Amino acid sequence: MGNTTTKADLVNTISHRTGLTKHETESVVDCLFESIIDSLKAGKRIEIRGFGSFNIRYKNQRLARNPRTGEKVSVDAKNVPTFKISKEFKHAVSQSLKV
Structure with a gap:
């Protein structure tokens, strides 16, 4: 793995630390990213x-x-x-x- 952390790496780390399944963790990470994008689209900081x-x-x-x-x-x-x-x-x- 080089010097880059991918979304999959983040999901694995968060899943390991929280005890959530990888599927649950990926849903949470996706929801976070989507929420950020939606807020910015709406002109919110x-x-x-x-x-x-x-x-x-x-x-x-x-x-x-x-x-x-x-x-x-x-x-x-x-x-x-x-x-x-x-x-x-x-x-x-x-x-x-x-x-």
Whole structure:
């Protein structure tokens, strides 16, 4: 397994820690992800204390450049999901990675 944790890895870890079956755990994880997506689609901000916050950021229409050809292309305006890590999360991860 490389340096990537997959949804299946999360399900296995949570299942092991909670005693729930993998099927039950996968349902809970799927429901969490769907709830986050549904809230963002509805224009709601999600804040999970100690973890971070999900938000939607509006990006204006702009001109960009095709890196292959150098040609200018128009990029439509769009809503982009963003995630901002909490200070506690950032601190916990930075402490565990110190060598």
